[in-house]
Amino acid sequence: MRRIAMVLALALAPVQLATPAAAQDHPDFSGFWAPEFGEVERPQDLLDKLPAGVGMVEDTGVLEFPRGEFGELVLTPEALAYAENWRPENDMTLDRVCLAPSIVYAIQGPFPWEVFQTNELIVFKYEYFDQTRLIFMDGRDHPGDDFPHSKMGFSTGYWDGDELVVDTTHIAASTITNNGLDHTDDIHMIERYRLSDDGKRLMATQWFSDPAVIENDGARFISWAAREGEHVYPYECDPTFALEYAARGGD
Template sequence: MLLKSPIRAIVLPFSCFLTFLSLCLAAQDSDYEAPSDPWGNPDLNGIWQAMGTAHWDLETHESRAGPLWQLGAIGAIPGGVGVVEGGEIPYRTEALQTKLENQASWLELDPVVKCYMPGIPRANYMPYPFQIFQTDQNIMFTYQFASSTRNVFMNRPDYEAQILTVMGHNLGRWEGQTLVIETTDQYDWTWFDHSGNYHSEALKVTERFTAFGPNTLWYEAEIDDPEIYIRPWKISMPLYRRLEHDARLVEFKCQEFSEDILYGHLRQTEEAAAALEEVRQLDQE
């Protein structure tokens, strides 16, 4: 996909430079060793959160007006430097057209607008915190958005998924100081961001969580989906520990906020039926 905006043409090389710089910084701290949990593995327990605008668009993007003009500046979509290594997502030609259609109608089509669980990897860079609980056999991720959860089965490479799920089938292992999670068997209707970047059911996500400081994780996710992309591609970003004294996940069951989107047409139908019934009764009188 060619960059047509002069601003993006300037920002893209800068994005690549920042990605390279971030990798260098991560490499410099690669000798950091996290404290061990009771089973001798790196202790990643805690509440974490991404910063930035990846949840709006994984690629470099300009700021633009939001969907509700009444919100003014606070409702605008902020610009941001991309987190895709190499700068652009390598879509197949026909898949790119679907992505553009998604982006044009994101407010109607994006599943998280309806409070659906975000899927992987998107759950990790939503603008909400998540918490890691780890044992030697399982690692649990609990996300504030939509009260989503995922259970990572450790050291069980032959454990097969029985069904597709929104958050996928998660198999984990330790590679030194890095937690590696391979996620498959996700439904194909989750997106990667608000900009319509999407996948098929063939998606395989390989995530790597590495502590490079007491309060920072380096997060990488390789996206492999031969039905949508011409090759695998990778995103990377830091995740930060929430350090507030009383830091916790608070309940955010957002279904009630999206009821009108999900069920409004049913209520409208009932209201219309009631109105017609009232008119019918008046006619009979």
């Protein structure tokens, strides 16, 4: 009888469901985020967590550097020679104009994105070139050298207090500043994301290192505003834009 009573007690006990991410001791970044342009508040304590000696890249949003401008980045002689020979028309061709950039450049673009958050996986869905990024929060390590590279790379994440730290490797070679400065497959990127106190802004620092092309490490500060009820749209890049660009004489 005692065994039967124990079985009944277990059967009737309430089921313990998994606690959603928002109910944990971590902020919930879920939702739609639109980039903020112009002068925005930059928490100094967040900037102070960047490694010493980084070169800031102030090209966030609609601003793009002209030829020969790379912010505070110090290029290697080989990377500088390549950038000096680069011309915008090199990339404004039918076969190249719709090639997606890597996350190193895409993160600062003037397009919104969405966050879908769980305890073990966070998904970043970008409107820019319809790209989707997986942030593994389950404690796994980065894969080995034989793992394929991609424009989004391989990202693992963890919580440092109220900040989400994302560590990304295996990023396929692409652009850093979209004016002839390209990174290699060996670039390493770390981001820190933090909500404002009122939850209406999401702020981040981006750090990256690629000794083959920059002699110092690079960094950006980026900020987005919450927009409830909105969603990203399909990007649907049209390569005939390259023909229009040529017809305008490259303007």
